[in-house]
Amino acid sequence: MPENIDSILSQYSRTLDELIPILQDVQSEFGYIGSELVKKISRYLRISENQIYGVASFYAQFRFTAPGRNSIRVCLGTACHVRGGATLLEMLERGLEITCGETTPDGRFDLERVACLGCCALSPVVQINKNIYSRMTVTKLTELLKVYE
Amino acid sequence: MNKLKEKIVLAKKKWEELENNREPIIFVGAASCGRAAGALELINEIGTFIKDHNIKARIIQVGCIGPCYLEPLVDIKLPGEPRVSYNNVNTKTLQVILKSHLIEGKPHVKLSIGHFGKDRYKDIPHFFELPMLKPQVRIVLRNCGLIDPEDIDHYLAVDGYQGFMNALTMKPDDVIATVRQAGLRGRGGAGFPTFRKWTVCRNAPGEQKYLICNADEGDPGAFMNRSLIESDTHAVLEGMLIAGYAIGASKGIIYIRAEYPLAIERLKNALQQMRENGLLGNNILGSNFNFDIKIKEGAGAFVCGEETALIGSIEGKRGMPRSRPPFPAIAGLFGCPTIINNVETLGTLPNILRNGAEWYTRYGKEGNRGTKTFSLVGKIRRPGLIEVQLGTPLKEIIFDIGGGVQKNFKAIQTGGPSGGCLSEEFLELPVDYESLASAGSIMGSGGLIVMDEDTCIVDVAKYFLDFTQKESCGKCVPCRVGTRHMVEILERITHGEGVPEDLLALRTLGETIKKGALCGLGQTAPNPVLTTLRYFRNEYIEHIKDRRCRATVCKDLIEFRVIKEKCTGCQSCVRVCPTGAITGPRSEPHNLDPTKCIKCRSCYEVCRYEAIAGDAIVIRSAEKKS
Ligand SMILES: Cc1cc2nc3c(=O)[nH]c(=O)nc-3n(C[C@H](O)[C@H](O)[C@H](O)COP(=O)(O)O)c2cc1C
Numbered sequence A: 001m002p003e004n005i006d007s008i009l010s011q012y013s014r015t016l017d018e019l020i021p022i023l024q025d026v027q028s029e030f031g032y033i034g035s036e037l038v039k040k041i042s043r044y045l046r047i048s049e050n051q052i053y054g055v056a057s058f059y060a061q062f063r064f065t066a067p068g069r070n071s072i073r074v075c076l077g078t079a080c081h082v083r084g085g086a087t088l089l090e091m092l093e094r095g096l097e098i099t100c101g102e103t104t105p106d107g108r109f110d111l112e113r114v115a116c117l118g119c120c121a122l123s124p125v126v127q128i129n130k131n132i133y134s135r136m137t138v139t140k141l142t143e144l145l146k147v148y149e
Numbered sequence B: 001m002n003k004l005k006e007k008i009v010l011a012k013k014k015w016e017e018l019e020n021n022r023e024p025i026i027f028v029g030a031a032s033c034g035r036a037a038g039a040l041e042l043i044n045e046i047g048t049f050i051k052d053h054n055i056k057a058r059i060i061q062v063g064c065i066g067p068c069y070l071e072p073l074v075d076i077k078l079p080g081e082p083r084v085s086y087n088n089v090n091t092k093t094l095q096v097i098l099k100s101h102l103i104e105g106k107p108h109v110k111l112s113i114g115h116f117g118k119d120r121y122k123d124i125p126h127f128f129e130l131p132m133l134k135p136q137v138r139i140v141l142r143n144c145g146l147i148d149p150e151d152i153d154h155y156l157a158v159d160g161y162q163g164f165m166n167a168l169t170m171k172p173d174d175v176i177a178t179v180r181q182a183g184l185r186g187r188g189g190a191g192f193p194t195f196r197k198w199t200v201c202r203n204a205p206g207e208q209k210y211l212i213c214n215a216d217e218g219d220p221g222a223f224m225n226r227s228l229i230e231s232d233t234h235a236v237l238e239g240m241l242i243a244g245y246a247i248g249a250s251k252g253i254i255y256i257r258a259e260y261p262l263a264i265e266r267l268k269n270a271l272q273q274m275r276e277n278g279l280l281g282n283n284i285l286g287s288n289f290n291f292d293i294k295i296k297e298g299a300g301a302f303v304c305g306e307e308t309a310l311i312g313s314i315e316g317k318r319g320m321p322r323s324r325p326p327f328p329a330i331a332g333l334f335g336c337p338t339i340i341n342n343v344e345t346l347g348t349l350p351n352i353l354r355n356g357a358e359w360y361t362r363y364g365k366e367g368n369r370g371t372k373t374f375s376l377v378g379k380i381r382r383p384g385l386i387e388v389q390l391g392t393p394l395k396e397i398i399f400d401i402g403g404g405v406q407k408n409f410k411a412i413q414t415g416g417p418s419g420g421c422l423s424e425e426f427l428e429l430p431v432d433y434e435s436l437a438s439a440g441s442i443m444g445s446g447g448l449i450v451m452d453e454d455t456c457i458v459d460v461a462k463y464f465l466d467f468t469q470k471e472s473c474g475k476c477v478p479c480r481v482g483t484r485h486m487v488e489i490l491e492r493i494t495h496g497e498g499v500p501e502d503l504l505a506l507r508t509l510g511e512t513i514k515k516g517a518l519c520g521l522g523q524t525a526p527n528p529v530l531t532t533l534r535y536f537r538n539e540y541i542e543h544i545k546d547r548r549c550r551a552t553v554c555k556d557l558i559e560f561r562v563i564k565e566k567c568t569g570c571q572s573c574v575r576v577c578p579t580g581a582i583t584g585p586r587s588e589p590h591n592l593d594p595t596k597c598i599k600c601r602s603c604y605e606v607c608r609y610e611a612i613a614g615d616a617i618v619i620r621s622a623e624k625k626s
């Protein structure tokens, strides 16, 4: 159990409106929201673990399993959809042999869909880690994946 | 106040120095979209270039000027010369441009797109005279792409915070009256008169009031708000000060999507600058107005754009809408009177308070005053962020500004997943709140998605409904169960398993959901289906009766074929096919085994892009019978 959870928590007051910011901070620190962490948050905010899961599972941002070394986000916003975003996702699911929301067994990639990265004019768009790649095609994407280990 | 005035004098001087620069300045459009197109790489290369050539030059990162199709944009301004803009710059053309313009002092006319000078300049057109920009009226976007959004001095130099200073000299009620006179309506979707909800909130009892900036921008396919925050951060914040002052709020909150990291970073930076300049905190600029602003990041839920859900989310709950009344203006965040305004509504306020209500009413038309920004995307030739007067016909937006459609125009979706899909017969329709509503669509926050003959209308309707169904919070039955049902029917139709009765079922379900749903999400969710059923009925019938998808999108209704006469036997497709469906020796027409084909389009793409290939792979759907 990492130590710094306590130092994250201590920056927040013990009120319910801090729950989502805490979860966001925890996720960006640990990559996901593990059950041990939920216990800690529950004790800190004096609310039940159930309530935390209830809130966290409502929002698309939070994940409860470990992410891969590289995170692929395929945009399925409208602009990307009409320009073939879904084909890119299918190709990735097939190529990586995982479905959306999963991580490859070797931990190299995790795959998720997002609704619009705000670069619609350059659609279809795929984000890998912090990089956004525009005007993607199935063939370009295949090449691109090789860069990420 | 005096300290800020001194700062403004200095800022104007600094700006003048920029205009009368002694050393070259290179501006790079580096908002999210520019970055996605490779702007940061270019900045690195420019840095290396000027170092290698021992040139003294400045690089300034600016926001997004709008025409995303020209991205990445690099502008060069030599001393005494106008700023010249270069479009779609890549690492190769960058070298040519820098060599010609920076070293030889000659703008590269061929690679340039426009200039920003006052007079005619060489054979380069003025940037704002370009066909995409000429019909536009830039009020909210006036600084976008022109100033450095991370430098408060730039904003101050172009009369930033002047509107707020004017407001401080007025009584809050007079600020509200000005906004009323200007005729400003909310830009977040519903077009509710801004002054009206402000008045309710101002008069509501309660010590603590809140102003929330709605930067959730959940419409998938819209980026106006992101672009404005990234490109003219202080304008939105100035708008928050004005609104906060008018309604008597002391706390402001920006609720912004976590998917917009750059916008969040710029907001944090700008808030810091405001604090340093006495624009936040107690007794702002020596007045008795106290105001502070906090940022709250959304966590990925479309419904949280809805006011009451947004409030729930800030309070740390599941973001579920609640029934109204009471309206947030009376009992909102933590039970206190709360106003929620859209980013663009707020970004418009400084302009109204700076130039006066009368000036604003010169734009737009009766009942629909001013301008609106749109993200114009999809199958359009010149996609980007645009701003036009309300009442501009769709045709002008699509053809004059957008340069027309890639293939034949089919439809335009306004208002995102809550809006409707309009056909060719609506091209003359003026874009204002009422006209769009009368056509069965809505203005929404400003997403415009253009579709051509390669877009399947049924697929698009299914896409939108699938989106809202997934985003439905589940609280009310019509929305939770009804949308699910509609998606199932649409899926059957796109799989070629539809029956004629489905069309009536879709309509009945849609109309029931509209009437029965609790919040705006459900009440508008059926719009894409209802409008397409009305305007594109034939396409539904073809899917059902002929098992045909004329746009060749619906996978179960299409097949891939090789036209033997065209195939050059280049084997490019054989290499990319993931299932070995295509075979054939080099230089001989290839074979495509339809039982192995998974319709992934890889072969289709390479057959189009590879020079040696002959466009031989085609996608076909059944013949039209009905
Ligand atoms: C499902 C749903 C999603 C919404 N999403 C947004 C949004 O992303 N941004 C926004 O400003 N308004 C959104 N709205 C509208 C807001 O509820 C609200 O009307 C608006 O923020 C008010 O600001 P305005 O008066 O300045 O337009 C949404 C409404 C609904 C029902």
Ligand code: FES
Residues within 6 Å of the ligand: A075, A076, A077, A078, A079, A080, A081, A115, A116, A117, A118, A119, A120, A121, A123, A124, A125, B220, B221, B222
């Ligand atoms: S729809 Fe993909 S970036 Fe907007």
